[in-house]
Amino acid sequence: MNRAHTLLDQVALVTGASRGIGLAIARRLGQMGARVSLCARNAANLERAASALRGEGVQVLALRTDVTRGDEITALVSETQHELGPIDILVNNAGIGIFGPFHQQSEAGWDAVMDTNLKSVFLTSRAVAPEMIRRKTGHIINISSLAGKNTFANGAIYCASKWGLLGLSGCMAEDLRAHGIRVSAICPGSVATEFSPHAGKDPSKMLQADDVAHAVAALVTQAPGSFISEVQMRPTQKP
Numbered sequence: 001m002n003r004a005h006t007l008l009d010q011v012a013l014v015t016g017a018s019r020g021i022g023l024a025i026a027r028r029l030g031q032m033g034a035r036v037s038l039c040a041r042n043a044a045n046l047e048r049a050a051s052a053l054r055g056e057g058v059q060v061l062a063l064r065t066d067v068t069r070g071d072e073i074t075a076l077v078s079e080t081q082h083e084l085g086p087i088d089i090l091v092n093n094a095g096i097g098i099f100g101p102f103h104q105q106s107e108a109g110w111d112a113v114m115d116t117n118l119k120s121v122f123l124t125s126r127a128v129a130p131e132m133i134r135r136k137t138g139h140i141i142n143i144s145s146l147a148g149k150n151t152f153a154n155g156a157i158y159c160a161s162k163w164g165l166l167g168l169s170g171c172m173a174e175d176l177r178a179h180g181i182r183v184s185a186i187c188p189g190s191v192a193t194e195f196s197p198h199a200g201k202d203p204s205k206m207l208q209a210d211d212v213a214h215a216v217a218a219l220v221t222q223a224p225g226s227f228i229s230e231v232q233m234r235p236t237q238k239p
């Protein structure tokens with residue numbers, strides 16, 4: 001794919017973009033010509049990511065935001081629209097994982113995972129959708145997981161959040177489809193990032209953050225009449 005200028009004049013908002021998959025997606029969309037708004041909670045890490053992208057010629061806005069907070073999401077979306085213009089692409093990527101037997105987990109842990117992985121997608125998409133509806137265009141891409149398709153020991157809270165995210169994505173897609181807006185979910189298997197230790201896995205055989213960015217690039221360059229609603233991703237070799 002010729003990356004240069006494919007997304008010229010478009011604005012992308014990527015949540016959880018200070019490292020890992022979110023940063024790779026922001027970089028790819030920036031390379032394709034989009035102006036990119038990034039958020040994360042840790043301001044120093046966020047600024048480091050933003051400066052790296054600026055050094056590569058990407059126009060970046062970095063806004064420290066906790067996506068579990070509705071007031072902060074309102075500020076994130078309105079400042080992005082004010083500084084960069086209307087949002088064409090929203091990537092709901094921010095996510096956390098808490099793992100262990102469900103009967104040993106706390107209510108606070110449940111709330112933290114659900115608020116970050118699921119409620120934030122509802123709040124952020126709800127803030128972005130009205131302007132997309134007005135303009136009759138847009139992509140919303142939700143980063144779910146193969147944990148949203150499968151169950152496994154120690155995964156209860158995380159799996160519940162990612163299964164829920166797939167349900168939310170499907171319903172959002174139906175609500176917005178007639179308005180010319182495509183809502184898609186990407187379900188990667190294990191990706192070599194700082195997200196979790198991935199004990200016993202060989203990082204070189206795992207999916208890389210850039211592989212997920214490649215899927216995002218494919219979704220945002222579909223022909224207007226095409227709608228890929230879900231992407232499942234696995235490495236070619238079992239790590």
Ligand SMILES: NC(=O)c1ccc[n+]([C@@H]2O[C@H](COP(=O)([O-])OP(=O)(O)OC[C@H]3O[C@@H](n4cnc5c(N)ncnc54)[C@H](OP(=O)(O)O)[C@@H]3O)[C@@H](O)[C@H]2O)c1
Pocket residue numbers: 015016017018019020021022039040041042043045065066067068093094095096116143144145146187188189190191192193194195196
């Ligand atoms: N890595 C995998 O194996 C894998 C596989 C499938 C799906 N995924 C999904 O992919 C997404 C990204 O994962 P990753 O591997 O790139 O994780 P990561 O390396 O831990 O990065 C997570 C990013 O999200 C940000 N973040 C976390 N909580 C946030 C909050 N409340 N508000 C704003 N930003 C927040 C983090 O920055 P701060 O901590 O500074 O906020 C960081 O920038 C997640 O949704 C994850 O569930 C990951």
